[in-house]
Amino acid sequence: xxxxxxxxxxxxxxxxxxxxxxxxxxxxxxxxxxxxxxxxxxxxxxxxxxxxxxxxxxxxxxxxxxxxxxxxxxxxxxxxxxxxxxxxxx
Numbered sequence: 001x002x003x004x005x006x007x008x009x010x011x012x013x014x015x016x017x018x019x020x021x022x023x024x025x026x027x028x029x030x031x032x033x034x035x036x037x038x039x040x041x042x043x044x045x046x047x048x049x050x051x052x053x054x055x056x057x058x059x060x061x062x063x064x065x066x067x068x069x070x071x072x073x074x075x076x077x078x079x080x081x082x083x084x085x086x087x088x089x090x
Contacts, residue, residue, distance in 0.1 A: 016048070018048055018049065018052050019052075020056060021050075021052055022053060023043065023053045023054070047067050051065070
């Protein structure tokens with residue numbers, strides 16, 4: 001695979017200073033009872049902070065990370081709609 005695609009943006013080469021975070025499991029939201037040996041994780045939160053929390057343990061080992069922005073878009077849309085409705089109908 002000689003030809004690779006790469007995402008680029010302005011400021012990509014600048015170092016981002018983000019302190020490492022700890023991930024804390026919420027057992028009530030976990031599905032590890034169904035698959036106790038799984039290594040899969042579903043993490044809710046800020047993408048950059050979540051990746052920084054995983055960096056120390058998984059650096060150089062991960063081939064793919066899937067980040068879903070759908071929930072973020074829907075959350076912002078809902079908040080905007082609620083704000084518009086509250087200003088119109090008090």
